[in-house]
Amino acid sequence: MLEVRDLRAAYGATPVLHGVSLHADATSFLGLIGRNGVGKSTTLRCIVGLMQPSGGSVLLDGQPIVGVPTHQIARRGVAFVPENRGVFPSLTVMESLTLGERPAPAQGGWTLERVLQVFPRLGERRRNRCDALSGGEQQMLAIARALLTNPRLLILDEPTEGLAPLIVEEISRVLRSLRGSGLAVVIVDQNLDTVFDVADEVAVMSRGAIVVRGPSDTLRHDQDMLNHHLGV
């Protein structure tokens, strides 16, 4: 479904991605890990059209999408939950949820009712303004909104950043529960346990390139590799 080939990107004259290649099929749960500043967010931004790469290609269902506007990439089934969560402070939870809602395709799609089952907190807070929500609730709202667009590919940048351990666990559990629901996920997170719990396969980035890729269960126990590339 998603194929990233030899992606290059720069901020001004500073190159940041030196040839990133990745692929995800329609049911992949792919994790992307690496030290701060190696280019994980830049990679995601290039995929969703928020940044123009300087080289390489991004293919969605075999079609090149570099240069396609972000909203059209979204319409083709790619939902992006950015690092800052992108919630609208002055809207209520319910207004935010209904804003991006797209009709569920036939059966088994995401509806308001279904996201409220997955995130009951959002139902309790439906009349609250988003800026009154906790960080965890804002993250749940951001994920719920993304699901309501009924994406085929859900891309999350640091969904557990700054959240309390119990909330991190809840978000991991929800993301894990999406397995087998006909959706692909790409997740970037500094919390390695979250990535290893959620993803089936993990790619490790170092200085603008993928240096290791393998099954989550194998890499999670590869202490030498984790120490070398992540310093943990």
Ligand SMILES: Nc1ncnc2c1ncn2[C@@H]1O[C@H](COP(=O)(O)OP(=O)(O)O)[C@@H](O)[C@H]1O
């Ligand atoms: N808007 C920007 N302008 C200039 N440099 C940036 C910008 N965003 C990120 N960078 C730099 O690009 C590199 C990769 O950043 P990023 O993709 O955010 O890394 P990661 O998400 O892996 O922490 C870092 O050196 C970072 O300082």
Ligand SMILES: [Mg+2]
């Ligand atoms: Mg980042």
